[in-house]
Amino acid sequence: MSDSQQPPLNPQAGPPEGRRTFTLGAVGSRSAAQSVTQPPQQVGDAREAAEAASSDSFYAQVGGHETFTKLTREFYQRVAQDEDFKAMYPEEDLGPAERRLRMFLEQYWGGPTTYSEERGHPRLRMRHAPFPVDTWARETWLKHMRAAMDTLELSPLHDGIMWDYFDRAAHAMVNRPG
Structure with missing residues (x-):
């Protein structure tokens, strides 16, 4: 497997710019590692979304x-x-x-x-x-x-x-x- 075929460096990597990711906990129909991508409600929310995602990272959860x-x-x-x-x-x-x-x-x-x-x-x-x-x-x-x-x-x-x-x-x- 080449470097380009390796698993992603960070499983919590963010969605394409301009989109928000909401990670579901263990109680959803998806695992904690899966996410649902939604459009942001406001432009400029990227920093807040990144901070929220980092507190919900797998790293933080464990x-x-x-x-x-x-x-x-x-x-x-x-x-x-x-x-x-x-x-x-x-x-x-x-x-x-x-x-x-x-x-x-x-x-x-x-x-x-x-x-x-x-x-x-x-x-x-x-x-x-x-x-x-x-x-x-x-x-x-x-x-x-x-x-x-x-x-x-x-x-x-x-x-x-x-x-x-x-x-x-x-x-x-x-x-x-x-």
Whole structure:
């Protein structure tokens, strides 16, 4: 998959200019990740709509920075204990990798854009190309991420949405047979 075919950088990305997006909660006929686009009532409302959307972002709904900090900390604690998997990481100190993953996930789910400000476009496939990501690596990554997610106590809806993304992304990173 090329960079242009990757999932969008931010699932909460706004609608075309001049349109408002209203995200339905878990109680609608649509999931929280889906939205209904309506024309704005006034021109110049874009700032207010953006502020409202950011407070309703997936990032905010799941607990914001604290949730993603816990998720990445739990994940990398498991990586550190798995010597075979940890060997795939070029840095002895997993702290920088933990920070990069946290920043990426926060941005992807509608939080701060620190990742792009510091590192540019994520280009996940390109950044993972130097590492031998095969079926074993994908399944091991998913095993540790699932265990980390289980510590978050997310709602079934939020857990399902996040897990679906992780599963699809992990499959997309495979770059070696076997």
